[in-house]
Amino acid sequence: MIAVGQRLPDATLSELTADGVVEHQIRELFAQKKVVLFAVPGAFTPTCSNAHLPGFVALADEIKAKGVDLIVCVSVNDAFVMKAWGEQQNASEIMMLGDGSAAFAKALGLEFDTGNFGGVRSRRYSMLLDDSVVKILNLEAPKAFEVSDAHTMLAALNA
Structure with a gap:
């Protein structure tokens, strides 16, 4: 599993833009940048749609x-x-980036299998990256939403 101090593995994530689907090489995209990355088990799911993503939307400017x-x-x-x-x-x-095959989640060691509910998904987490190196990792326990939220990340950035 990825840990603080480690560099992200090479991975590709996809984004739909006005020009079509763009495949981003993560290390290239994050090179020389400070990035807050958060992952959710699934788009349009209750906690993800009601709390996780909305928190980052609300605090984006402050972050x-x-x-x-x-x-x-x-x-x-x-x-x-x-x-x-x-x-x-x-x-x-x-x-908003897609990890359609869960290859990124697997490369991080942060995948879990929901069985018939949806198959392999990403665990819920947030991380702060500096030039693709993990500086903060807020990993949730299964079925929890306590440490990967936008407020916790903002508090860490303020520290």
């Missing part, structure tokens, strides 16, 4: 004011679903 270049939301969904979810949540300040 970016702390020197954060990008706020990124990742889910084991395709780029089309992530785009639709971002629009529904008014998440214009958040980069």
Whole structure:
């Protein structure tokens, strides 16, 4: 499992833009940037839609004011679903990236299998990255939502 002090593995995440689906190489995208990345088990799911993503939407300006270049939301969904979810949540300040095959979650060691409910998904977490190196990792216990929220990340950035 990824830990504080480690560099993100090479991975590709997808984004639907006006020009179509763009495949981002994560290390390249995050190079020389301070990034808050948070992952959710699934777009349009209750906790993700009612609390996790909305918290980052509400605090995006305050988080970016702390020197954060990008706020990124990742889910084991395709780029089309992530785009639709971002629009529904008014998440214009958040980069919505799809990990359709869960390859990124697996590379991080942060995947879990929901069985027939949805298959392999990402665990819920937030992290602060500096040039793709993990500086903060807030990993949730299964079925919890206590430490990966936007308020906790903002408090850490203020510390």
